[in-house]
Amino acid sequence: xxxLMIADDHAIVREGIKKILALTSxxxxxxxxxxxxxxxxxxxDSTGFDLLLLDLTMPGVxxxxxxxxxxxxxxxxxxxxxxxxxxxxxxxxxIKAGACGFISKDCDPEILLDAIRRVAGGxxxxxxxxxxxxxxxAMLPEERAPHSLLSEREFEVFALLVKGKRxxxxxxxxxxxxxxVSTHKLNLMVKxxxxxxxxxxxxxxxxxxxxx
Numbered sequence: 001x002x003x004l005m006i007a008d009d010h011a012i013v014r015e016g017i018k019k020i021l022a023l024t025s026x027x028x029x030x031x032x033x034x035x036x037x038x039x040x041x042x043x044x045d046s047t048g049f050d051l052l053l054l055d056l057t058m059p060g061v062x063x064x065x066x067x068x069x070x071x072x073x074x075x076x077x078x079x080x081x082x083x084x085x086x087x088x089x090x091x092x093x094x095i096k097a098g099a100c101g102f103i104s105k106d107c108d109p110e111i112l113l114d115a116i117r118r119v120a121g122g123x124x125x126x127x128x129x130x131x132x133x134x135x136x137x138a139m140l141p142e143e144r145a146p147h148s149l150l151s152e153r154e155f156e157v158f159a160l161l162v163k164g165k166r167x168x169x170x171x172x173x174x175x176x177x178x179x180x181v182s183t184h185k186l187n188l189m190v191k192x193x194x195x196x197x198x199x200x201x202x203x204x205x206x207x208x209x210x211x212x
Contacts, residue, residue, distance in 0.1 A: 005046075035059040052079045054081050067097040079119075080099065080100060091126055104130070150192075
């Protein structure tokens with residue numbers, strides 16, 4: 001029996017997943033969480049889970065930071081990201097942060113069940129359409145979206161700039177110097193062919209990268 005926790009801040013999503021899983025004989029929802037701190041607390045209080053089904057965007061600490069934090073504290077816990085974002089670059093970053101699988105919320109129930117079983121069993125799983133796009137991007141790098149060319153640190157700086165953080169604030173948050181932040185900012189703007197922070201914001205909105 002696969003015992004999992006669903007972490008999603010939308011009750012209707014959690015209930016929908018529970019109804020799908022209720023039709024199976026080998027998967028059971030052991031607990032639910034509504035945000036990053038709730039996930040960490042319930043992991044701490046629990047006797048363990050076979051899988052964490054994790055939304056990428058929740059209140060508080062979430063996204064890649066939450067995945068990395070869970071990976072550090074619970075390295076043996078398989079994480080399957082279940083997200084509204086269906087961009088291959090987002091999936092790639094989630095996997096690099098420590099997730100074992102990534103599927104989009106508009107996938108078929110069969111894909112959800114297959115992914116849960118595969119990841120809980122120690123395997124890896126990426127939504128077939130996303131996997132196809134990732135393979136295509138790898139073969140034809142000139143066709144990749146500009147933000148996929150950023151390093152992990154550049155992407156972090158990009159995200160914080162889009163959220164309205166200034167260089168000094170970013171330096172403090174990432175524990176690096178102002179000069180290093182400025183260098184990352186310059187490099188990422190060149191790679192993305194942007195000339196201002198406003199351009200970065202417009203790009204992020206157009207690609208639905210950092211929703212509130």
